[in-house]
Amino acid sequence: MPLLRLERITKRFGGLVALSEVSFSVERGSIVSLIGPNGAGKTTLFNCVTGVIRPEAGSIRFEEEESLMGLTPHQVAELGIARTFQNIRLFANMSVLENVLAGTYVRTKSGLLEALWPWGFAAHQEERWAIDRSMRLLEQLQLAPFADHLATALSYGQQRRLELARALASDPELLLLDEPAAGLTYQERQELMAFLNRLKGQGLTVLLIEHDMRVVMPISDWVVVLDDGATIAQGSPKAVQEDPRVIEAYLGAKPDGVRPHGV
Amino acid sequence: MSPGEFFLQQFINGLAIGSIYALIALGYTMVYGIIQLINFAHGEIFMAGAYLGLAAILLIGSIGPIGAAAGAAPALSLVLTILTAAAGCALLGLAVERVAYRPLRQAPKLSVLITAIGVSFFLQNAVMLSFGAQDRYVPPLLPVLHARIGSVTVTLMQGIVLAVSLMLMMGLQGIVYGTALGRAMRATAQDPLAARLMGIPVNRIIAVTFAMGSALAGVGGVLFGLTYSTINFHDGYLTGLKAFTAAVLGGIGNIPGAMLGGLLLGFLEGFAAAYLSTQWKNVVAFTVLVLVLILRPRGLLGERVAERA
Amino acid sequence: MRTAILVVLISLPFIDRNPYHVEVLTTAGLYALLALGLNLIVGFAGLLHLGYAAFFAIGAYTYALLNLRAGCPFWLGLPVSMATAGVAGVLLGLPAVRVRGDYLAIVTLGFGEIVRIVVTNLEPWTGGPNGLLGIAHPSIGSFRFGVDSRPYYWLILLLVEGTAWACARLRRSRIGLAWVALREDELAARCLGVDTTRLKLIALGLGGGIAGVAGCFFAAKQGTVTPDSFDFILSVMILAMVILGGLGSVRGAILGAAVLTIVPELLQGFSSYRMLLFGALMVVLMQARPQGLLGLAQIRRELRGRRAAA
Known part of the structure; x- marks a missing residue:
């Protein structure tokens, strides 16, 4: 099917x-x-x-x-189902890492209470998990060194990869x-094809x-x-x-x- | 007074105040149409126009020979007053655009909004310092005349308000759709960059738009002062907001829409005041505003605006 | 640094015995609380709200009515005001979240005006334009707050500190991230699974609730509430504080509130020219720093913070 x-x-x-x-x-x-x-x-x-x-x-x-x-x-x-956009739509005022973290939104679930609970154990664990996952994706797409940069500071090809990483973060x-x-x-295209495979x-x-x-x-x-x-x-x-x-x-x-x- | 006559009376009252709203609404709509800015200071320009009108009336009265001539020909002093306010407000609009808005053309939208509010404070207080915080009496320029049809009264002032507004709106329509300047304005509104590439002096066109919108608000201010006989430096805020409602109601960015919106709002308010209570009439204006924006955000005559990111 | 500032602020009324100074700082604190709440809505979630004073009014009148009609004490009034204004935030938000950008600004402006006019006209309940008098000041045990500014100062300091902590927490949380995502690009956020309607309503509810707390504090401190305390200018002033401080910045909101409360007081020497200068100052400041005082600095700080904290 x-x-x-x-x-x-x-x-x-x-x-x-x-x-x-x-x-x-x-x-x-x-x-x-x-x-x-x-x-x-x-x-x-x-x-x-x-x-x-x-x-x-x-x-x-x-x-x-x-x-x-x-x-x-x-x-x-x-x-x-995750997607990317023809005219890259990154979150401009977020870091590279935060962009990918935003992608984990559907795979995490802490709400208001967890966010405000002063001894937020569950939320903290979940955040750790999300950051680990995001960093792994950034490494796979060779963006890890730029994790703390603003998304708009990346080159065009890197921005395309970041959008891909963000989509993949939602698993x-x-x-x-x-x-x-x-x-x-040409080089980036070859890498993209290998990655898709x-x-x-x-x-x-x-x-x-x-x-x-x-x-x-x-x-x-x-x-x-x-x-x-x-x-x-x-x-x-x-x-x-x-x-x-x-x-x-x-x-x-x-x-x-x-x-x-x-x- | 029969219910029918009562209705007709409210209709006429609404028409008069509505055309003042329409004059102010034009300024909002023109500026929004061309640079997508809600010019929050526009209401204050209207208010400044009312005070400029007052100053002109007092000045005309105090200069012997002109005063005598004007006393003999009240129409002349009305024209002089309107011209003074229109010219003064046009200059004011130019100055505001140049000093406050032009430097921020590339800045985030919110900074421009805050700037507009700063300009608003500035103008309000400048007027308050020059003319005082109390209500000011605006002496009538014209004899207090009215015509009666049955028990329905139309004052001379209402007639003048209507005639002047109508003339100005038709003039504006003529400029925007019939002249090279108007074509340049519409081109700039469509796409400022393309307009610039076509050799249109975009900055100057924007300035002219501000000047024209402000001049119309200035005339609105004079008519407002003469209609209500008292003005206050706070008047710009509420009237401005209502005029903005009118612009939104008609479809912001759309010139005939602003006229239609102004008249409609005038009617709605007049009827609300007559059939409900004066206390609640402002609620009507704002309820209309909210409902239009939620149910038909492009307004009555507006085209669907592409979402700007 | 943060602790040092806090210690100085707590001990300030003992060092500076000028009651006028304490009073100004209390007012600054009240505005800071409002700015923090509005920052949740405008700065985090990106919803341009121009009727925020309405929630402040709802909070103030909630406590005033509960106190005058049912003898409700301040400490109970506080959470009730918060809840009422929060619910109002959500209810008024339901129709409003469908519209965007400039239009949202105008819808919220309309709501703000409607609330104010309704309050003015519901005379049997709200006392109409004359407002309500004789609202009880807070008390703890046998200690009554009375008219001395200092207990209010400490209370508002506590409220601001607590709210700022909560806001910073929220910004870092999953919900905060989703807010910023929807502020930056709503479509992209939706395609990542962010239920934007829900998140907008959460922001409006929380922001409204914070204004409710501020309103309750205000009513209890003044002992009176009148509708003209909640006009459009107030909504605009709070927004100006948030934007001046730097949209989305928690510290910025507090700084913006402090600047916009204290500067007009400093300009008092110019007496009647004060608001004129203030307006001019707003124009000049926006040209000098369109991103707000802490706008970019805040972003940089956040960028550094994320991984270090993990």
Whole structure:
């Protein structure tokens, strides 16, 4: 059974149809890429899954039973879905560590009483646990030396990694990444791909939006192509790459994998 | 007085005070439209306008020949008074923008808000020190005349308030939608950076917007003083807040909206005072404010504003 | 450092025997308490609130009415005022948390004015514009606080110290972190599982509760309450203290309150020019330090603190 299954998702903005009857599934433990030209509706789809906006029709099922339709973003997050944003959205006036700590919110539970209890043993233990976990993530993403820096003091690539660390801190089952490789150097891109493969090895499921075919093709188990709000093709990277409709709509008659759109 | 006539009377009263609210609301809306700042000091500019009007009236009366001429032609002294207040307030608005707001164009929004409040304190106290803390009597410029239709009374002053406000609003509409200046203002409101790249002197356009909004508030102040005959340095706060409500009600950033909002608020308040009690009329204004913001934050005529992070 | 300041403050009334000074500091303490409460709402959770004086009023009238009508003692009035104002914070927050930014500011401003006008007009209960008189001062056993400033000074010192401690704790807690996250980027916070409505209401409830405590203290100290003590200017002054001190900074809120209470007193020599200068000073200060007195320093301190404490 797939971890996430979308069926006939339709979303309109006024008269504009942003998504029309989009259906696909994300198998547990796989990496699925969502590709398509700018304005194809990829980020809109992420927003539907995470409850930021509500589709007019269709169904989104997570873990077989759970319907995500009508849930708020925080409820979706509680179910174990974490995401990053196309235009990095870090907490600017927080330290790097605090950004990741904020990600542990759904995995911790101390409330007001624990916070104000002067001999706060439980809260203290939980805080220790959260800090340890966050520091481990920062180490994995080579951000540990900057733990106490302001998030905005990081370089662009580091900020992307920090957003990834923050999403992972919530210990998700499904990770949604919106253009994680955008603006990265060659070296950083290679590291990102290796890291995503490692996450997959740990059993995490990843759905990513990506323009860069050099990232998409090697790491994806399944590729879904959106154009103008509709799925025009899906399949293995190889099959999609050779699909004439994809070449027509997305690659613009350049089947050699050079991306026509980009930064 | 029949219920119908009573209603009509309240309608006329509401129209008069409503057009004063509308004049002030225009300043809020223009400034918000162009730099997304709630200019909390705007109410004080209105109040300063009322006092400038008072000063002009006293001055005109005290200068022999002009006083005599003005006494003979009250319309002339009204025009002079209005022009003095409008010019004075325009200068005041320019000064406030230059000294207090322009240096903070890139600063956090809250600092600008606090600055606006500081300006508010400053203006209030400057007026109090110059004119005293007690209510000041504003001598009537025009003969106290009124027309009667059945038992409904329309005073000359109400007529003037209406006529002047209407003229100014139409003039403003003409400037904003019919001149190069207006086009520059709208461009700056849409996207200051793009406007600058197109060669629009953005800072000057913002200054002009402040000056125009302040001049309108100044005229509102004169009309307010002449309508109620007494003014106080505290008047800016409550009237300003209500005018702001009017701007929000109509859709902040939207010029026809500010006019509509002002008139509506005037009616609502007039009817609340007449049918409920005067004590509760201010509650009506604020309840309207809260309800509009919660139920229809873009106001009656406002477009949906994209969320600014 | 902190202990040293505290010792000096506690012993101050013995060193400085000028009752006027103690009185000014007591007022500063009252404002500090209010600033701490508002800082929870504006500084931590990022909700721009312009009607905070309403909660102060609710706290003050709660104690005044309980005391006058039921003979409720101060020490019982304190938690009841806190609860009442806290509940009011949550109830008024329910519709308000749906709107954002500038609009939230105006909605809360509207609420603040509505509360004040309602208090003014509910004459049979609140005494209308004349307010309520003869509210009992606090007493401990047979010791009565009376009109001497000093016992109030020590009491407010205790309240401010306790509240500041709680605020600092909260800021470091899981809830505090979520507040700051939602202040910085609400959408990102929601996608991390932060139930923003709930957290906003917690901030409004706690902030309201602190204002309730301050209101109860104020009513008990003055012995009278009138609606004009709770006008918009007060809401603005408290906000100015929070922003001047540096949004989100606990020490900043206290410092801002002290500065904005003491400076106008120092300007007393200028008598009627005092508020004029004060307004000008606010403008100048915001241009010199748009982040507030302790704004950036606070952030840096917090950054250093987190790992060291773990």
